[in-house]
Amino acid sequence: MKLEGKRILFIAPAFFGYEQKIADKMTELGAKVDYFDERSVTSSYERALLKINPQIFHKKTLKYYKQIIEKVSESNYDFVFVIKCEMLPIQVITKMKDMFRDATFCLYLYDSLENIKGITNKLDYFDRVLSFDTEDSSNDSRIIFRPLFFTDDYKKELIQKEEYEFDVSFIGTIHSDRYRVIKEIKNLADKNQYNYYFYCYLQSKFMYYFYKLTKREFSGVKKEDFEFIKIQSTQIAEIIDKTRVVLDIQHPRQTGLTMRTIEMIGMNKKLITTNQSIKEYDFYKPENIAVIDRNAVKIPDGFLELQYKKIDEHIYMKYSLENWINVVLGVESDNYKK
Template sequence: MDKKRLLYIAPDHYSFYKVILEGFQKYSQHEVQFVYSNKSENFKYKNIFERVYNFFLKTFTGKNIKKLYKEQYFEKKVNEYKKYDIVYINRPDILSDEQLDSITSKCDKSIVYYWDSFEKIDGQFETMKYFDKVYSFDKFDCEKYGMIKGHNFFYVTETINNPQYDVFFLGTYDSRFENLISILEKINNQGINVHATLFTYDVNLSKEIKHKNISFIHKIVPFNEAYTFNLNTKIILDIQHDTQVGLSFRPYEAMGLKKKLITTNPHIKEYDFYNPKNIFIWEKDTQEIPSDFLNSPYEELPEEIYNKYKLENWVKTILS
């Protein structure tokens, strides 16, 4: 009996796709065909003359060698098989209506997961009609548009002895910065070893902003490597974006690593893994972390809840 085929289409955003791809390959019992939606697999200009030629081509005709190569790559990869049992897509808004129509017509079942709210990314709502199962991490979008409320997962369960920090935050330099500074300084005033590592393309920012609890990096940390930073702390700090309702990956990562979490997202109370002994919600008027939270040990979750959020179970639930 032939193995069932799963078509997985996703952009290469911080190597996030690699974790899900590995999950599908390990736990789905499908033959997985992966296709980038936002780039060609190995495009390179042959020489400087082709690069110059493409510049003039774009300028005077609106055509683009790189775009044409990407479209050819995409069509070739998708059409390697006439039929698929399942297609799973992240960021379908990157694809054209013609591509979505063609892809879903080749598949017995079509699944999409919106990892960002419709408010944050334009064009997502218009793609819903192409899919049989529609997931979103945003509860308000789910309530408004009748989507299935999804959740994130953890995929690492490593531990290290004697981590360097008591509290640590890994993120990007963005609109959360002022709130981050306020939280770091309040925690630091408690005599707690707290630190934040922020990504920015601006190499001058680290010269302009000097803060003893902050360091800057200028190379994006791939999603499948980011957990190594949080291994080196006792407590993980999570600061939500202004319009964010659903949970980021940090609460799930904390669960997998069995570390405590400090988060500014009050919606975490609605989840079955919420335990105030493990998770402290930092509110606008919070001045310090309670000593009993700091000094008490991590409390193990019930096995059925812990297993529910493993990547293996996520894969089986999404594809069911």
């Protein structure tokens, strides 16, 4: 129990309940964890504006973090662990570094540098910076490459089924060109009489109307085609368990693997993905993973009928949440190899 008795200040955005899973696992590993949402805004409308310009909420954010500092001022932390750092201001980071001089400051990025405004100016304030993005870690010597994880909800024994409720499923947030790819997959599924489940999440109705005005693929769609309430990870795991193959569509400006991709390792589940870089990873097997061109969408003939081929156990466990936490905090080796 490498974290036994350690005090951790954990600051992360709410993202589909994963922040609580991380906090709970650190507690299970023996740490005392104080968790706070990294974002000072909570409404759907504010979160939508945040994506456009985080500086809109600068004054509100400073007031929010002043309250957090007051709550934790008497604590003595071993780690200050931040995820994404989209809204945490530099002046607050420096204040925390002055308050918690014995703490190791760790930052994990589950988004590419290009997609987080102002993040490169904050990296030097952390003792450890890790990212899921291979290009960012290759191009910036301050960043350690470390893929994401699967939680215990997604840890499943390999069971080969003959029948599934869904042949293909997708659950995720709509951004970039994701909906265009989804529409093409739907058309292929209808043509081949595949059963499918698609949960297309938008942060707010404001985002729906914004996309209606700015995205060609939103022509002719209705609000009813989208969901505006986040689905919990336990529900996601249940749906995926009923699915033969899961669809993953990474952001076109990302090379890192999405959370959904790593979760499919945990569930021993087949995957269709647009991420070409997946072929470089140690768990890649063509029987399990079909890589498609997002600009010429096609499901390979016979892929759905192939049985899943189990990966080596030591590779499987490398992507567990426990291993991820220990590596990010530096209590285990961070020498990750693909």
